[in-house]
Every structure is written in C-alpha cells, then in structure tokens.
Amino acid sequence: MIKIEQIVYKITHSDNLSRTGVITLKNKKKIKTPINWMGLSIAESVEFQYNAFKMAGVTNFLSNVYDLKYQDKKGIRNQLIYKLVSEGLFHKVDSGGFQLMKQEITGKKNYELTPEIAYNVQKSLPCEIGVILDVPLGTNNNQRMNSKKIDKTIENFQKLLKLYDQENDTFSILPVVHGHNGKMLDYAINKVENILGEPPTALGIGSLVPMVKPIKGSGNTGGKSNFINILIHLRERLPKTFIHAFGIGGTMAYLAFLCGIDSIDSNGWILKASRGVIQLPGVSDRFLNKKSHGRPYLIENRKIRGTKKLIDEIHMFMNCKCPTCVKYCENGNWAEKDWTRKRDDFDQYTEDSRMKRVVHNLWLYQNELNLIKQAIKDRRIIDFIGKRLQNSIYKSLYLKIIKKIDSNQTDISVFL
Numbered sequence: 001m002i003k004i005e006q007i008v009y010k011i012t013h014s015d016n017l018s019r020t021g022v023i024t025l026k027n028k029k030k031i032k033t034p035i036n037w038m039g040l041s042i043a044e045s046v047e048f049q050y051n052a053f054k055m056a057g058v059t060n061f062l063s064n065v066y067d068l069k070y071q072d073k074k075g076i077r078n079q080l081i082y083k084l085v086s087e088g089l090f091h092k093v094d095s096g097g098f099q100l101m102k103q104e105i106t107g108k109k110n111y112e113l114t115p116e117i118a119y120n121v122q123k124s125l126p127c128e129i130g131v132i133l134d135v136p137l138g139t140n141n142n143q144r145m146n147s148k149k150i151d152k153t154i155e156n157f158q159k160l161l162k163l164y165d166q167e168n169d170t171f172s173i174l175p176v177v178h179g180h181n182g183k184m185l186d187y188a189i190n191k192v193e194n195i196l197g198e199p200p201t202a203l204g205i206g207s208l209v210p211m212v213k214p215i216k217g218s219g220n221t222g223g224k225s226n227f228i229n230i231l232i233h234l235r236e237r238l239p240k241t242f243i244h245a246f247g248i249g250g251t252m253a254y255l256a257f258l259c260g261i262d263s264i265d266s267n268g269w270i271l272k273a274s275r276g277v278i279q280l281p282g283v284s285d286r287f288l289n290k291k292s293h294g295r296p297y298l299i300e301n302r303k304i305r306g307t308k309k310l311i312d313e314i315h316m317f318m319n320c321k322c323p324t325c326v327k328y329c330e331n332g333n334w335a336e337k338d339w340t341r342k343r344d345d346f347d348q349y350t351e352d353s354r355m356k357r358v359v360h361n362l363w364l365y366q367n368e369l370n371l372i373k374q375a376i377k378d379r380r381i382i383d384f385i386g387k388r389l390q391n392s393i394y395k396s397l398y399l400k401i402i403k404k405i406d407s408n409q410t411d412i413s414v415f416l
C-alpha cells in the first residue's frame with residue numbers, strides 16, 4: 001500500500017446518475033465538473049491552436065506522452081502547452097498507451113513507452129493531471145490475454161507510485177482501469193483499492209472506443225449497449241469517484257454524461273473542422289454545402305425520425321451565438337443573403353475559413369457542457385439529453401439508459 005494524495009472530488013449537484021462537482025488537484029487548483037478536455041492537434045501551428053482555444057473560451061486541454069516524446073520533434077506542442085498553461089488553462093497529460101496500441105496494430109514504428117518515460121515527461125511539464133501508462137484491451141484477445149493487460153496496467157500504476165515524489169511532484173495521478181464487463185472492471189478496481197488502501201477518488205476508464213466505433217473486432221466487446229452497461233456499473237460501484245472516460249466525444253458524450261461520467265476528451269475537433277464539418281447541438285456532422293461524397297449537409301427541413309416534425313438546421317446554425325457566428329446575425333435577425341454569405345465564408349479551403357469552423361465547433365462543445373451543468377442543477381438532465389438525441393441514431397441507447405435508471409431506482413443524492 002502506498003499512501004498518495006488523491007484528487008479530491010466533491011459532488012455539488014446530482015440528477016439521477018449525472019452530477020456536477022469540483023475536483024481539487026495536488027497543486028490546489030480546482031476544476032468544475034463535468035469537464036471536456038480538448039486534445040492538441042498535430043497538424044495545426046501553435047498560433048492557430050492558441051487563437052482557436054482563446055477565441056472559443058476553451059478551459060481544459062490534453063496532450064499525450066507518446067506525441068510529446070516521439071512526434072513533437074521540434075517542441076511545437078511543448079511551446080503551446082507553456083503558453084496555454086500560463087493563460088490559466090488546465091492541462092492533463094495522457095500516457096500514450098492508446099497511441100502505443102495503435103502503433104502495435106499498424107506495425108509502422110516501434111517506439112517504447114515505460115512508466116519511467118511517461119513519468120519523466122509528465123513531471124517535466126506544468127500539468128494538473130498525469131495519467132498512468134495503461135494498456136488498452138485488444139478486441140481480438142482472449143480472456144487470458146486481456147487479463148494480462150489488466151495486470152500490466154496495475155503493475156505500471158505501482159511502478160509510477162514508486163517513482164512519484166510525494167513531496168515535490170505537483171501533478172495528480174489518475175489511475176485507469178479497463179474491462180469489457182463488470183467482473184473485469186471489479187477485478188481491476190479491487191487491485192487499485194488494495195494499492196491505495198482506499199477507494200480511488202478519481203479514476204479513468206479505457207478500452208471504450210472499440211465498443212462505440214465500428215472497428216475490427218468491435219463485436220467482441222459487446223458494442224454500444226455494453227458501453228452503457230459498463231459505465232452504469234462503474235458509476236454504481238464507485239458512486240463518489242470522479243470518473244474520466246477516455247476516447248468518448250461527439251454525440252456519444254451525451255450518453256456518457258447521462259450515465260454519470262464526469263469527464264471526457266475531444267480529440268476529433270481539428271480533423272472534423274479541417275474536413276469542412278460544422279457541428280450543431282444534438283445534430284451529428286454537417287457540411288455547409290452538398291459535396292460529391294454525399295454526406296449530410298445543412299438543410300432547412302430535416303425530418304425527425306419516426307415523426308412528421310422537421311428540424312431547420314440552417315436556422316440553428318444562423319442563430320448560433322459563438323464569436324464567429326454572431327456577426328452574421330445582428331440583433332438576432334438574419335436574411336437569406338446573410339446565410340449565403342456565412343455559408344461561403346465558412347466553406348473555403350483557407351486557414352481563415354478553417355478557423356471559423358474550429359471556433360464555432362469548439363465554442364459549441366463548451367456551451368453544450370455549460371448547458372449540461374445547468375440541466376443537472378435544475379434536475380432536468382434526462383429531458384435535456386432526450387431533446388438533444390431526439391433525432392439521433394443513439395435514441396434507442398438513450399431509452400435503454402432511462403429504463404436502467406428507472407429499474408435500479410438509483411439515487412446518488414445520499415452521497416452529497
């Protein structure tokens with residue numbers, strides 16, 4: 001047993017499984033939850049990302065050891081990290097275990113990551129949270145192979161605790177567990193509890209991505225339905241713990257928050273915007289114009305599945321209050337020519353146009369998070385997320401969660 005100063009998590013409001021709260025870090029900084037951490041981009045310059053984050057009001061970002069150690073040869077992300085932290089943004093450093101796994105699958109390069117390497121990168125940077133070097137489960141691995149991976153993650157956690165300087169290290173450690181079912185998760189959580197001598201007050205959950213994305217071997221993980229089961233299991237097993245879900249962004253994030261997840265990452269923001277995608281609340285990816293690939297673009301009469309109701313996506317986009325959009329809708333009014341001008345401005349292959357899309361999308365993520373917090377405070381989270389997912393392919397998953405919440409009679413307000 002190694003006694004460490006864990007992240008302190010205090011729940012401030014709860015509504016069914018969802019909660020708002022505050023985490024207090026080792027460096028005494030406090031962050032309100034739920035949190036969305038924006039991943040740094042490999043493709044964009046320091047200036048571009050800095051300006052985008054500042055304009056959109058981003059408050060939390062993440063980097064990862066694998067990138068900083070092996071891809072960021074010129075120290076570009078390093079520069080950006082210092083700049084953002086000096087402006088008061090909160091920083092989480094992931095271990096790069098996921099990137100390492102991808103590297104093994106593609107067999108492209110062979111870089112090494114050890115708990116020592118991860119620790120040395122994390123301690124060298126100004127950051128609030130350092131994530132342990134975890135080993136994601138394989139989708140085609142048998143139970144024995146995955147058990148070994150779970151044990152390896154625990155072993156890495158123990159190694160990090162031995163390296164960690166309780167006196168001088170200022171970042172908080174985030175342990176991580178993996179599992180494709182409740183039994184595997186409980187096995188890992190019990191080990192973490194034994195190491196800490198108490199329940200973890202903050203914990204990451206990994207290996208969720210193959211459940212929610214159609215990748216090779218996804219079927220073996222139980223898919224999206226199992227994703228819900230796992231999150232609810234975790235929430236009920238550790239009702240007072242701050243839980244971060246790795247790799248869950250976009251529309252899936254609404255479901256994660258409904259299952260009581262306190263923190264997520266958004267890594268896809270830059271790729272989406274550079275491809276020309278803009279986002280709207282509860283609407284999945286949309287292009288500005290009809291494209292040759294035939295993917296959905298903004299229209300004024302999108303039919304809501306299973307009903308005769310229509311959604312006017314153009315109206316939604318024109319009424320956006322983000323710093324980029326607001327000038328196309330002076331005093332809340334806009335005409336057809338404003339829409340045409342805005343569409344053209346947003347749909348160019350220029351840096352300026354890309355910045356417009358990026359700021360709009362990033363601002364929207366922040367704004368949605370604020371609305372989620374408010375809905376939890378007002379105890380109407382089920383209704384809020386139901387409205388967001390009314391036209392989504394995830395609506396059935398939403399209904400499944402509601403059913404589960406009802407049948408379990410879950411009420412975590414007793415822990416306040």
Ligand SMILES: [Zn+2]
Nearest residue numbers: 320322325360
């Ligand atoms: Zn906007």
